[in-house]
Amino acid sequence: MLTEQESQQRVFRLQAGLKEKGLSGALFIFPIDVYYFTGTRQNSTLWIPVEGAPMLLVRKSLSRARGESPLADIRPFPSSKEFPSLFGEGEMKIGMTFDVIPVQQLNYYTKLLPGHQIVDISPLNREVRSVKSEFEVEQLRYSGSVLCSVFHQVPQFLNAGMRELDLAAEFEYRLRKAGNEGYVRMRAFNQELYGGLAVSAGGASYGFFDGAVTGKGLSNASPHGASVEVIRENEPILLDYTGVFNGYVTDMTRIFVIGQLDPELQHAFDASLSIQEAIRQAMKPGAVCEDLFAMSVKMAEEAGLGSAFMGMPGEQAKFVGHGVGLELDEYPVLAQGFKVPLVSGQTIAVEPKFVLPGKGAIGIENTFSVSDNGGIKLTDMPDKIVFL
Template identity: 35%
Template structure:
């Protein structure tokens, strides 16, 4: 019996669980990958990957073998895990997590673990219990790179909300308002329409602000976060993103907003200003649009991500931006795009070392930006690679147009 028939619905009453057909397809792909890569079994324990494969992120471990055995062992909450997995229609068995000795003896095969996606002490305990040192982190990450039609739909729904977030910024912006006051208006929209409160990331320290609005010289302040734009943040413990800088006339205001719909990221950046920007800033934005177009064309043509980085960087150097692209030395970031999905920092990345193309169905946020001591300027949109090239998923106006308060 389903204990939660009406408790986990979206704002208009729709069922926001991952469809069972989607879970079944993902698990089938996992089984095929295990067979191809010669893994007897895997144990999925990272919360994001648990959600991806089973539809739930309860405290659980998902065992899947090359012969199709699929079991979700749940510590808590079992009843929620059953419901979120699809109830009686779940494509996997949902059972209570047994005692440790029983758990290890119940598994037909010794599974690989996600050593690159779980804490060391946690992984070491299971490694000793199960007698395994095999790692399946990369295998899982690769499977998630190609998005299904349903996942793309989730990102398109996220884009609709994100567009409303940008509208809220435009409607609220005025002289003297702080960055934090502006970002609060965008976050209010996001929260009211279903954002869960956390932007998921793979890379330690697993911390990112969902909304970054930086005005004038605050756009030139670096931070610990590996991105073009840092920002002061409100205080040293939260030392990135928006702070108490006030909006001033004719200064660039960079607005980088993320929304997650049912877990799926949409990422975009738009430029704003009170009273417009100088022709010099406008020219820089147009040049960033040219670099974005070049990156999009390269990825859509199946060129490797590393070669695409070289294409974009060389174009920036031709315009004289080598020392300001994606940061100011020594705090420059060395990428022009990052894959997104259930996490903000998925693979591949438009950067050195990623010597393969964005796969068909891969989704990427492409974000050329320039950083100066007196401000930052650039654009960002989320794209998906299709058979016909790159399709833009983010929808909030023209990225190369400055929106005026």
């Protein structure tokens, strides 16, 4: 549960950014942003002035919001006539997160606040949220430990002849029993994810999702994740799953093989481990995100696998790592064009993977925390291939 001190620290960091940009305050309506600052995901609008205490306006459930959040000022959402009076007199410059607000909602609040200027604070909000407190890192560490415990169980139920869907169902059943919340929240428009995927060689070369491996899915309406392809011997089986506990998302991938592995796939796996370790060592404050991505691309090319790195040839993902927290696609991103330095406390899922047409997908993924000593692994399980 979010403490008053933790909430205040988050608010203070945002207020410092608002002051620097000359804003009067920030108005949040996106649920996960509201949750980050307040500790409740109830249907609410949050006002954080550049100075002073936040105010949470709740549509439903007011009683639950008051029981869950440490904020002092929690009140019912007012009528349209009363709403402007909450912001005082004079013109204000108000920040909102344009990256997630529908135009209809932006128009609604623009009409509610005539005479005030509404501007985008999406980058500021994402930067604030990207740096995790010790409390948040511990939430992610717990999420990672439970996720690892389910990965350890895979040899108990993985068999040749079962479908990808059967494997996924067995994994997800155990993960759910362990308390997984299932909500894999994503900020990017048009992206959706069903918690993870189980992919064999037959289903590795499909997908719309912005990732290296997406799976074939079950229909044209759901072209992502496990399919009805049958799992065979001597082929890589890739499980890429998220754990979501107390809202915090960790992300990891492990490879399983029933029998033997093609030497070319083993070579690709070894390359993925080398890339991950090089990135882990470099994950220190000040390291520039796009430099880490460029390093990974160079290493893949030197291994003779450049065309297979991070996806099918011609359909490769343009990143090798992504921030995680309350959402799966937080800042920072280890990608070309992301010219920002890492900051201590950021948490990143690093996922160097390869897709070899006709042979399957292979690679590794772990969630790390940025520190002065490099990346600290939060999904603490051996990276090696599990042979059955």
